[in-house]
Amino acid sequence: MSVLAEKTTPAVAVPRRSFSEFALRLRVSGVLAFLFITGLIFSLLTPQFLTVQNASAIASNAAILSIVAAAQAIVLLTRNVDVSVGSMMGLTAYLTADYAARHPNVGAELVLLALVIGLVLGTINGLLVAYGRVSSLIATLATMSLYRGFTYMYAHGQEVTSNKLPRWMLHSVDLRFWGIPMLVVICILVVTLVATFLRHYPIGRRIYAVGSNPLASVFYGLRIQRVVLLAYGLGGLLCGFAGLLYAARVGTVTVILASGWEMSSLAAAVIGGVSVTGGSGTVIGAALGALVLATIDNGLVLLGIPEFWRMFIQGSSIVAAAAVDVFIGVRIRKALQGQRFARRAA
């Protein structure tokens, strides 16, 4: 542009770093502090916690969830939610495992198959939400049930046992890369890839924009429906991949594989600073959220604390994160529109 070359002195006094900005940034970086504190508490409580072996176990457990949490985060960023993530994983895992059982010589095209199935399932969600204008919670609750139901129908009560799966598939996840479990390496790669996409590509920024302010998006000429469809498609793709990894990890693929993951992925994402009201958060945060959950899990097991506390922690972290979102959201709304005549009225 350079329409205005005239040098002028600033007329607007600029207060740097307001509270809303501080809160928003803290919400994203807070997960690191949370992770540190949880780790510290557990290492004080039990000596078994802070060992290389245990850390490696925690990372492996967090790995697949971190991919699903990233998928959930992408959808949350657009102001929607996907509760069918577990069912997408389950269906993809079963279909790919079944395919592998029938084709013993199958190679890396199995990965492609998983990605395609995930993409199709995610796209169905996206079409329902973006173009069918069904509320995202209702639409994905329905597909959660549909996808799981289809898995049952297809399986006829059979499970795919590990001896039917190709050996390379089972072995690849157990490999170590400079001592780091392969699973962890893969997940770091995937999450980094997604993070790069969201942070550095214009279309990734649009995902943030659409969730941050749908009305403004219209004025900016962003195609909201396409962006939402893309978010769901990408989420499905990641869930498909995660489903395959999970099948490879557990070996035996049952029809209930990954049920309940909608809750874990949601908890991981919100603990990781992804706003449930859209527009704010990162997939790296969500992945770290998964690590927090895995750490808590692990610590609770080491301390012999009953399993249900995990659910308690998941539930309360979602409530707490949502409360923080509402609090920040109110301040943001006020900042954007609430004070039309404020400075004169005050």
Add this chain to the structure above:
Amino acid sequence: MSDNLASLPALRVNGISKSYGVSRALVDVSFDILRGRVHALVGENGAGKSTLVKIITGIIQADSGQIFVGSNPVRFQTPIEARTAGIGAVYQDPKLFAHLDVAENIFMGAYPTTIAGTVDRKTMYERAALGLRQLGLDLDPRSLIAGLSVAELQFVEIARALLADLQLLILDEPTSALTPAESERLFKIIRTLRDRDKSVLLITHRLEEVEAIADDITILRDGRHVATRPAKQINRAALVQMMVGRPIETLFARRQSEGLGKEILRVERLGLVGQFTDVSFSLRAGEIVGMAGLVGAGRSEIAQSLFGIRPPSTGRVYLNGRHVVPRGPNQMLRLGLAYLPEDRDGQGLILPESIVDNVTLPIVGRLAHMGILNRASERQVAAGATATYDVKATSIEQPVSSLSGGNRQKVAFAKWLATKPTALILDEPTHGIDIGSKAQVHRIIIDLADSGLGVLLISSDLPELLAVSDRILVIAEGRLVSEFSRGEATQEKVMMAATQDVRGLAE
């Protein structure tokens, strides 16, 4: 650009029409915006200014007519297309992404990219910093929008508009949230643009600003083009006259009210942070007090504050001589104040439900016996109300959604009057209803006042307000700026008061 192109207008609006259902937002509007000129677009509430801007920038599509940029007819499908063609707009309420930083907001939809297709952040921050500096704004392009002041938001929007190579910048009420010093700096930018042969379309309700900066003025009224004149040829009185010269339909003029009753409502220095301040008035039994003002002046906010929807932050309210603190609609209804919201279908009625259920909703508690609803007495109340207000319906069990706008409004009246209030606030009660029903609604309002109710009538329809009210209060930018008695009020006086710049009064 060749020389003969330079003589063409920057933008030509030719025969643009737009309807929403039966209501016609724009009718055959044509005018030119010349190159290197500041063009003001003025008109009353609902004159069609915003609709026109949305059509020019491609947010909505015109039903008919054409727009020319230079000599090319254009039909933008999205604001991005308009921007590419050199037309950018800054809207009244900041349309920004709170969670993203300043530079991203400026470049959203048109990022500078690298060869790899990624956002070129370095270039983006540099160009944003440069643009902001040229606007004289000391703002870090990396700060989040969420942390900025209203004025800063406005300037970010302007920076966004200017970073494209614009031929025409549209500013929709840009100064409503700015202090005088900030407005002056904005005008400086506008003048700089003009001196560079760019055009600016300025929508404002502050006529002082029009006089200060506009080269040409276009007046719209009821969706029709009234005139486009060089600013020098038109003074403020003439301008106001053209804005308000709305054809006066046959109205029920209120007969001179003889002897008002006791004071029902008294409001002292009422204020709500960020919305309105220092509003004082009173309302007596049998009196109709009109409240005039532009959209966004704070009239509905005052009403909703009195009704307890958004309780006031300062001031005192006396209802029937008692000091009350509005906390919620339930409490205010009990104390005898009722409010008919402007958004009748969204806030005033439950459309899928029957007339009976709507009318009796606020008083179900009273009609119930030991917690169980008495259907017979409900029907009795509803039947009485539909007869009183002449609701045209086949049955009182008919869903409200099947009624016409006018009849829906009558149901809304019946609903709130079933609570037997002593004071009634009506917010745009005749908005969007046909002329026949309008007259009936006026009749109802006058009858209610004659029966001893105090009525506060908020309306953007000046002839209506003048015909029905005993007194008229004018609200501008959250302040009560003028009061006119029935005898002294004219459309021109009221409009003149409503469009003044009140910022001087505030300090």
